[in-house]
Amino acid sequence: MPSKRSPYSAPGSVAPTGDSAVRVCILGGGFGGLYCALALHQHLGKISRPVHITLVEPRDRFNFTPLLYELLTQELAPWEIAPAYTDLLKHTAVDLRQDWAEQIDLAQRRVTLRQGSPLTYDYLVVALGSQLRPPLVAGSQAHSLPFNSLGDAERLERRLGDLAHQPTVQVVVAGAGPSGVELACKLSDRLGSRGHVTVVDRRGEILRSYPERVQRAAGRALGKRGIAVYLNAAIDGVDATGLTFGHGGQPHHAPADIVLWTVGTVPRPWLGGDALKPTPFGQYPVRPTLQLLDHNNVFVLGDMAAMPAPGRERAPLTAQAAYQAAPVVAHNLAALIAGRSLKPFVYHHLGDMLTLGQGEAVVCGFGLCITGRLGAFSRRWAYWLRLPTMAHRWRVLKHRLGLR
Known part of the structure; x- marks a missing residue:
């Protein structure tokens, strides 16, 4: 008896019948790609056909980016927030290819890799995330550090080590979004009385897209630490001595031993020559099921996709959105292979969480707003629940509890 199809079914997209394994290729090992894999x-236990899953990711370690800031204050160890992919995948059927995806050929269903042989696929998942916005400010690339990966955290740690015996350390953070605020508070606590931290942003408020309660909590945390904040400030340039900006109609120069650049990210562009037209925000239109509009066998999720969200133009470019989309894409892949109906993705905003220094955070959601140490505990617990595997969560918990 034929299966009943929902409005989200995709006739003709099921892999050919036969004994050969269905080939699923997933590009990107972040919150979208890894969690989907x-x-x-x-x-797999619910699918009668063999399925071969390949995850393509150039890094050797997953980066749980929301907890990177805890490395600066040594509240967490690198292995806790950056476990090796081989450890996370060793008891799964996922084949890890540590390589860069260079080109996608939708017509030939092939992915070209930088180092290895090309991969052919029956189904493709694209979850390559975002990249730093191309620098428009003179000197920003040569004289500032980003903070978006374990490698960035390690470079910053080395720079802090170089300055360990300097009596004062001047840090300028470009950007008053979540990353800028979290970095400023953590570094202020790390450096203590030696540190002079300044935040500069062209916008008129900190955390512009966040609720007022979160903004107020962040403002109190910055003020308590004596962090200087310049808003409505146009950054003119960065050099070896610091950052130059205009504020109040006057030029200013903030001297810096370290300049951290947190001024925005943009979705990664599509790989290859396929004529896919992005939205004005640089994302790619998808169906409610997160399939590409003209390719039933290709899913796009996370920052690259204009994913639907009730009451919003689109889902935000956050780990939370990719984390929610990953199991929906996995369900729909399994449904396509098995000939079942697909389901739509619906983004649910679960609240906002920011670290505001060592042992301090703000957590707002479902009508509640928790700050201080209780906020820090709540944030850490919420993120612990979202670590990639149960085995890794248990290992981290045992370590935190002092168990062997």
Whole structure:
């Protein structure tokens, strides 16, 4: 008896019948790609056909980016927030290719890799995330540090080590968004009385897209630490001595031993020559099921996709959105392979969480707003629940509890 199809079915997209394994290729090992691969592995027992899952990711370690800031104050160890992919995937059917995806050929269903042989696929998942916005400010690339990966955290740690015996350390953070605020508070606590931290942003408020309660909590945390904040400030340039900006109609120069650049990210562009037209925000239109509009066998999720969100123009470019989309894509892949109906993705905003220094955070959601140490505990617990695998969560918990 034929299966009943929902409005989200995709006739003709099911892999050919036969004994050969269905080839699923997932590009990107972040919150979208890795979590999709892990969720799809859980579905394999419900699929009658063999499925071969390949995850393409150039890094050797997953980066749980929301907790990178805890490395600066040594509240967490690198292995806790950056476990090796080989450890996360060793008890799964996922084949890890540590390589860069260079080009996608939608017509030939092929992905070209930088180092290895090309991969052919029946189904493709694209979850390559975002990249730093191309620098428009003179000297910003040569004289500032980003903070978006474990490698960035390690470079900053080395720079802090170089300045360990300097009596004062001047830090300028470009950008008063979440990353800028979190970095400023953590570094202020790390440096203590030696540190002079300044935040500069062209916008008129900190955390512009966040609720007022979060903005107020962040403002109090910055003020308590004596962090200087310049808003409505146009950054003119960065050099070896610091950052130059205009404020109040006057030129200013903030001297700096370290300049941290947190001024925005943009979705990564599509790989290859396929004529896919992005939205004005640089994302790619998808169906409610997160399939590409003209390619039933290709899913795009995370920052690269204009994912639907009730009451919003689109889902935000956050780990939270990619984390929610990953199991939906895994479910829909399994459904396509098995000939079942697909389901739409619906983004649910679960609240906002920011670290505001060592042992301090703000957590707002569902009508509640928790700050201080209780906020820090709540944030850490919420993120612990979202670590990639149960085995890794248990290892971290045992370490935190002092168990062997």
